[in-house]
Amino acid sequence: xRIFFLxxxxxxxxxxASAQELPPDAQRILQERAQLDRxxxxxxxxxxxxxxxxTRLWDDLRSSxxxxxxxxxxxxxQWAYPSKATQDDDIGLGIARTRYSEAAFATVDxxxxxxxxxxxxxxxxxxxxxxxxxxxxxxxxxxxxxxFLLHLETPAKRLAVTGEALVIWNGEPDKDLVRAKQIRVQxxxxxxxxxxxxxxxxxxxxxxxxxxxxxxxxLLHDLDHDGDTEIIIPRWxxxxxxxxxxxxxxxxxxxxxxxxxxxxxxxxxxxITADGIVDYVTVTKNSGLTLYKGASGGTFPTPGxxxxxxxxxxxxxxxxxxxxxxxxxxxxxxxxxxxxxxGGQMPTPFYNANDGHPxxxxxxxxxxxxxxxxxxxxxAKRFRRTYSTSFVDLDRDDHLDLLVVSDxxxxxxxxxxxxxxxxxxxxxxxxxxLFGMAHSLxxxxxxxxxxxxxxxxxxxxxxxxxxxxxxxxxxxxxQANRAAMxxxxxxxxxxxxxxxxxxxxxxxxxxGWSWGVSAxxxxxxxxxxxxxxxGFRSGQSSKDYCTNYWxxxxxxxxxxxNPNLIxxxxxxMLELNQGLSSWNGFEHNHLKLNxxxxxxxxxxxxxxASFEYDARVVLTEDFDRDGREDLLVSEYPFVGRGFQSKVxxxxxxxxxxxxxxxxxxxxxxPSPGRSVIGALITLKTTKDAxxxxxxxxxxxxxQDAYTAHFGLGSxxxxxxxxxxxxxxxxxxxxxxxxxxxxVVDAKAH
Numbered sequence: 161x162r163i164f165f166l167x168x169x170x171x172x173x174x175x176x177a178s179a180q181e182l183p184p185d186a187q188r189i190l191q192e193r194a195q196l197d198r199x200x201x202x203x204x205x206x207x208x209x210x211x212x213x214x215t216r217l218w219d220d221l222r223s224s225x226x227x228x229x230x231x232x233x234x235x236x237x238q239w240a241y242p243s244k245a246t247q248d249d250d251i252g253l254g255i256a257r258t259r260y261s262e263a264a265f266a267t268v269d270x271x272x273x274x275x276x277x278x279x280x281x282x283x284x285x286x287x288x289x290x291x292x293x294x295x296x297x298x299x300x301x302x303x304x305x306x307x308f309l310l311h312l313e314t315p316a317k318r319l320a321v322t323g324e325a326l327v328i329w330n331g332e333p334d335k336d337l338v339r340a341k342q343i344r345v346q347x348x349x350x351x352x353x354x355x356x357x358x359x360x361x362x363x364x365x366x367x368x369x370x371x372x373x374x375x376x377x378x379l380l381h382d383l384d385h386d387g388d389t390e391i392i393i394p395r396w397x398x399x400x401x402x403x404x405x406x407x408x409x410x411x412x413x414x415x416x417x418x419x420x421x422x423x424x425x426x427x428x429x430x431x432i433t434a435d436g437i438v439d440y441v442t443v444t445k446n447s448g449l450t451l452y453k454g455a456s457g458g459t460f461p462t463p464g465x466x467x468x469x470x471x472x473x474x475x476x477x478x479x480x481x482x483x484x485x486x487x488x489x490x491x492x493x494x495x496x497x498x499x500x501x502x503g504g505q506m507p508t509p510f511y512n513a514n515d516g517h518p519x520x521x522x523x524x525x526x527x528x529x530x531x532x533x534x535x536x537x538x539x540a541k542r543f544r545r546t547y548s549t550s551f552v553d554l555d556r557d558d559h560l561d562l563l564v565v566s567d568x569x570x571x572x573x574x575x576x577x578x579x580x581x582x583x584x585x586x587x588x589x590x591x592x593x594l595f596g597m598a599h600s601l602x603x604x605x606x607x608x609x610x611x612x613x614x615x616x617x618x619x620x621x622x623x624x625x626x627x628x629x630x631x632x633x634x635x636x637x638x639q640a641n642r643a644a645m646x647x648x649x650x651x652x653x654x655x656x657x658x659x660x661x662x663x664x665x666x667x668x669x670x671x672g673w674s675w676g677v678s679a680x681x682x683x684x685x686x687x688x689x690x691x692x693x694x695g696f697r698s699g700q701s702s703k704d705y706c707t708n709y710w711x712x713x714x715x716x717x718x719x720x721x722n723p724n725l726i727x728x729x730x731x732x733m734l735e736l737n738q739g740l741s742s743w744n745g746f747e748h749n750h751l752k753l754n755x756x757x758x759x760x761x762x763x764x765x766x767x768x769a770s771f772e773y774d775a776r777v778v779l780t781e782d783f784d785r786d787g788r789e790d791l792l793v794s795e796y797p798f799v800g801r802g803f804q805s806k807v808x809x810x811x812x813x814x815x816x817x818x819x820x821x822x823x824x825x826x827x828x829x830p831s832p833g834r835s836v837i838g839a840l841i842t843l844k845t846t847k848d849a850x851x852x853x854x855x856x857x858x859x860x861x862x863q864d865a866y867t868a869h870f871g872l873g874s875x876x877x878x879x880x881x882x883x884x885x886x887x888x889x890x891x892x893x894x895x896x897x898x899x900x901x902x903v904v905d906a907k908a909h
């Protein structure tokens with residue numbers, strides 16, 4: 161959902177509902193919901209009654225100075241836990257991974273469990289962060305499966321523990337106390353490592369008085385051509401000139417645009433005028449699609465020029481650029497987001513919604529932009545509610561294809577026919593349904609091919625409803641698509657002429673309600689790790705609104721606005737909008753360590769990057785030019801009647817052996833008539849090859865710099881760097897020097 165405007169709309173209808181008695185139609189709908197709770201959703205309501213104790217446990221753990229005493233309150237007759245490790249290995253960076261066999265279990269009673277807690281406490285073990293999700297419930301046996309994450313530390317070590325707890329409940333539900341006959345811990349895994357520096361906060365940027373509360377988009381670019389990347393927040397009219405690599409490191413705050421206008425949550429830095437100097441394009445409140453021409457020194461000294469208007473250009477969000485017809489200038493694809501709930505409408509069907517505001521494909525004809533959406537073959541799904549999109553050459557035929565990742569739908573992929581028209585090949589990516597938020601392009605399995613990761617929302621509520629096959633009979637299609645939509649992130653690997661689902665999907669799918677993503681090599685070992693931002697809205701309690709969505713909101717509304725539903729939604733969201741409860745709250749960010757193409761492990765807490773706040777934007781870049789890629793992450797807390805952005809910069813301070821963390825970076829710059837968006841950079845060594853695609857519009861409401869960072873590990877020589885420019889021209893550089901940045905100007909026609 162378009163988060164800022166959704167919050168404002170819900171705050172408005174909250175005020176309407178609380179100020180007067182609900183109208184008769186709203187009362188009737190709420191009564192129908194109550195009847196469904198007593199019939200169709202009877203098992204789910206029972207599951208929630210037991211879940212309240214888990215919610216209370218989690219809330220108390222987060223607020224208590226003595227988590228051990230909180231755990232001791234669990235009234236469990238018998239604890240069963242795996243007694244033997246089946247595998248204990250080193251996954252790199254000094255991280256030990258221990259997995260436990262389920263062939264043998266030890267058991268203790270409540271007193272024995274308390275003794276174990278006392279022993280750990282005496283050893284200095286402290287709980288820092290936790291996360292619990294109620295993934296399944298069996299009403300016949302009154303049992304639940306609870307997935308858990310525990311982040312612990314001692315004075316010398318950090319530990320990340322994950323697993324599942326099979327809870328056999330004892331008696332009637334108790335909202336204050338977990339009462340169980342048995343709690344059986346299974347799928348137990350432990351990651352541990354020595355305490356050390358990882359990602360260290362260096363700066364936080366916040367809105368000033370009278371500025372937009374939203375910082376979207378956040379852009380990175382080397383504006384002044386000094387080799388260092390600036391941080392740009394256009395809606396706040398700010399650029400932070402990067403001087404972190406100097407003797408007096410700083411980020412100098414300066415205006416971005418000389419003639420700033422209020423603008424939407426979309427923007428792109430690209431050489432739109434094809435003169436070799438980057439421009440800025442956005443949608444302003446009064447002028448539609450607007451171009452700010454760039455000048456030398458990375459400035460934008462002249463007023464914006466309207467370049468496209470349309471009465472239905474109402475809520476632009478994601479934007480990408482690329483030369484789709486190979487005529488030497490950049491064309492634009494602009495998507496929009498229509499928030500759910502607003503006006504009493506809901507995306508319909510929730511798994512394939514095509515009922516929002518239209519997207520536009522604009523051909524650049526010497527600076528004049530022409531709408532060619534219909535003629536290009538992109539009209540059929542142009543009404544998606546889209547969060548991210550990129551032009552990229554997926555099949556290496558030197559024509560830019562199009563990726564579109566949309567909420568309430570998933571992944572759409574269009575192949576460029578070679579003349580700027582497109583064919584829909586989405587069904588070749590199966591399954592492709594998800595609540596799409598963002599995407600990332602990288603070689604994840606180290607085979608030299610460009611793979612794709614689509615980011616979505618994983619839902620424990622959806623899995624729980626599937627566990628007892630609950631659903632409304634007149635919408636069997638909703639039940640049939642529930643598991644796919646609630647699955648989470650989906651990775652597709654390039655194989656032959658197409659893409660296949662990654663065998664490692666289960667390791668990266670369930671990160672939470674996920675938003676921004678970035679593929680980067682944070683430890684310089686030559687493979688692409690992942691950083692994923694998580695969490696929607698955290699309130700005072702972790703009590704989750706999600707079940708209301710899956711049981712009621714999903715079925716209540718339709719594409720057409722219905723004013724009768726506004727008070728219904730506001731009444732259902734009363735606690736949420738008052739900040740008393742959450743919607744996928746307190747979900748931690750994930751740093752997925754790539755295990756040499758063989759899988760992923762979440763090591764975020766071990767390196768100080770798990771962050772419990774609700775996060776959105778993720779960008780990675782070596783800001784201080786020390787050879788280690790850093791993190792830029794936006795926080796998006798709900799404050800009063802809306803969300804407010806904070807943008808945090810974390811510098812990578814991971815201690816790496818000098819002889820095992822070599823690197824090289826390629827920074828591309830446009831030339832007259834030659835853009836860099838769509839370029840593919842290939843690095844070759846005697847050991848392997850690495851690739852990096854320069855795209856715009858990936859991740860979430862952000863834009864990366866035109867840089868490609870390659871980790872080399874202990875390798876001290878690069879044989880060749882190959883830059884394949886959009887259109888097919890190639891620049892080759894043999895034996896480039898390592899441990900430095902190389903600036904490469906785009907090859908002219």
